[in-house]
Amino acid sequence: KAGVTQTPRYLIKTRGQQVTLSCSPISGHRSVSWYQQTPGQGLQFLFEYFSETQRNKGNFPGRFSGRQFSNSRSEMNVSTLELGDSALYLCASSPDRADQETQYFGPGTRLLVL
């Protein structure tokens, strides 16, 4: 099976702009989670989607939003970008069965806000 794919891989934006990141999970996986990774803060949970519904949400401002489509693909959007939003954004998919909760991570999108 193909792994989790994320597009774009690299992105440069300026403050105030908005950005949309895309994630295609492993075929058959219904759960998609998003994480922000920065050197100082580690892996911070953004949100999790399951069957097109947001199941869990982290402690990020409303500028961060996401959605999941019927084919399980997911997008996250960040509006009014700030310098502090510069980070690696990782998407992870999971089969989401009681015995299989492993998160399979994509390569990430590296976002730089100038």
Place this chain on the structure above:
Amino acid sequence: GQQVMQIPQYQHVQEGEDFTTYCNSSTTLSNIQWYKQRPGGHPVFLIQLVKSGEVKKQKRLTFQFGEAKKNSSLHITATQTTDVGTYFCAGRSSGNTGKLIFGQGTTLQVKP
């Protein structure tokens, strides 16, 4: 809210020495997972522990889940340069539908 703390943040060892990273949760966990992220890469799943007091081994890696299901450890025996990377623990407090909260990670450097 739920917090997962990991120590140490960094560890430098000589090749052949042992290494241990510890993970502590503020709440009881339903399970704990361990991931490894190589420099420039993304986290890769290593193992999941579910039962109180569980111990699992993968070659030179030994994983433990505490009796109270609030702490865990990863021990590497006789480190090799291929062990370099950041090791994350991640805990879920509410079955398989709660948030998966990651620790800050322990970055391991191995000197040949």
